[in-house]
Amino acid sequence: MELALIKLGGSLITDKDKPYTARPEVMQRLAREINYIRNQNPNLKLIIGNGAGSFGHQSAKKYNTIEGFISPYEKLGFCLVHQDVLDLNLLLAKILLQTGLPVVSLPPLTMAIAKNKKLLESNFSSVENSLAADLIPLVFGDVVLDKAIGGTILSTDTLLAELAKYFLFQNKYKIILINAGDYPGVRDRNGKVISLITKSNYSEVEAALGLSHSVDVTGGMKKKVEEFLAISSLGIDCWIIDGNISDNLVQAVLGKPTSGTLIREF
Secondary structure (H helix, E strand, O other), X not given: OEEEEEEEOHHHHEOOOOOOOEOHHHHHHHHHHHHHHHHHOOOOEEEEEEOOHHHHHHHHHHHOHHHOOOOHHHHHHHHHHHHHXXXXXXXXXXXXXXXXXXXXXXXXXXXXXXEOOEEEEEOOHHHHHHHHOOOEEEEEOEEEEEOOOEEEEEOHHHHHHHHHHHHHOOOOOEEEEEEEEXXXXXXXXXXXXXXXXXXXXXXXXXXXXXXXXXXXXXXXXXXXXXXXXXXXXXXXXEEEEEOOOOOHHHXXXXXXXOOOEEEOOO
């Protein structure tokens, strides 16, 4: 059985340069494409994760939430970041539901605990049970409690990577991970898209990887590539594609990608 973990990047579904500005028309198109994917392959299981975009990253930067909380001001900030990412997720969920997709929102705050900004404990039973019920779990980058510093942020990329590992070790699924963003893939120093990244060529690629030009507290493209390269060693193919191009997501999920960056072990 196949399982596709799809990230709809914050840069894709929001305008990251305009605080709290969603792109509903993009969400609607992506919803139609995901619905088409599901109809083409009814046996395919899906997990969708959305980035925080111009919602969560704004407040997270203001309150420096990724570094923890001590003061009442920082604790309030932690809660405000959670509310911001919930707001964006609610917008996306409504659009996906209107398209006929049986999505159920599952806040990571309720399923993960960190220590010193590293994932310490996780309980993905709600995701697993949702898949078993033929529902589509809808997750997102979120704040999580942290046993050392109070709280921090668990990015969508990290969460999807952990979910990919969790389901891989069950030996039930063939897994693919796809990141659809507002970029054509990973670019080299000359701006050309790198079609393949592996452990053997990463040292050449690394120098070209920069942080996001917009507000992004979770590490930008470099962090994405490192997360995906780490799980590629488990035999999971990871794609970074341009979600602005119609049907690009469809082609990637159905195994016929024509552009973007593939990250794999060899």
